[in-house]
Amino acid sequence: MLTYIIIGIVILGLIFIIKSNKPNPKPKSEINKKPDDYIPTSELIRRTEERIASSKALLAEIRANEGNETILENIESETGTGIYEEYEVTGVHIASRKNYILNYCSEYDELELKHEKNNKFSDRAIVVKHDGKKIGYIAEYDVEEVHGIIKNPFKSHIAEIEYDGSYLTVRIGLEN
Structure with a gap:
C-alpha cells in the first residue's frame, strides 16, 4: 500500500513539474490584438473595387475621346519606338507586399524596374x-x-491590379 502512495506522489509531482514548465499563455488582452497596420479584408476589397472602377472610367473616357490616335502618337514619340508590352509581377502574394499594393498602388502608377544583381535566387532578377x-x-x-x-x-x-478577395495579380506595362 505504501508503494502505491509513493508512486501516486511521484506521478503528481511529475505532473506539477510538467505543468509549471509550460510558458505562460498570452494575457487575454493580447489574444485578439491585431497589428497596428491591420486593415479588414472587406475594407481592402472595397478600396480595390473603387480603384478598379476609377481606372475603368478613365479608360472608357480615353477610348471615347476622338483624339486617341494623337495621344498614342505622342506616347510613341516620347518613348522611342513606342513598343508596349505587359508582364506579370511575381511575389505579390507575400503579406506585406500584398497589403501595400492593395492600399497604396493604383493602375497607371509609375514603377521602377532594376536588375537586382545580388538576389539569392537569381542573378538575373528584376525587382x-x-x-x-x-x-x-x-x-x-x-x-x-x-x-x-x-x-x-x-x-x-501598373497596367492591372486584380484581386478577388484571396488571389492578387499585378501586371505592369513597359514602353520603350
Whole structure:
C-alpha cells in the first residue's frame, strides 16, 4: 500500500513539474490584438473595387475621346519606338507586399524596374518598385526579354491590379 502512495506522489509531482514548465499563455488582452497596420479584408476589397472602377472610367473616357490616335502618337514619340508590352509581377502574394499594393498602388502608377544583381535566387532578377517600395519581381520566364528593354530608356506603370478577395495579380506595362 505504501508503494502505491509513493508512486501516486511521484506521478503528481511529475505532473506539477510538467505543468509549471509550460510558458505562460498570452494575457487575454493580447489574444485578439491585431497589428497596428491591420486593415479588414472587406475594407481592402472595397478600396480595390473603387480603384478598379476609377481606372475603368478613365479608360472608357480615353477610348471615347476622338483624339486617341494623337495621344498614342505622342506616347510613341516620347518613348522611342513606342513598343508596349505587359508582364506579370511575381511575389505579390507575400503579406506585406500584398497589403501595400492593395492600399497604396493604383493602375497607371509609375514603377521602377532594376536588375537586382545580388538576389539569392537569381542573378538575373528584376525587382519592381512603387515609390521605392518593393512590390515584387518580373516573372522568371520574362526576365531575358525585360532585360533587353530596361537597358535602354523606358517607362513602366501598373497596367492591372486584380484581386478577388484571396488571389492578387499585378501586371505592369513597359514602353520603350
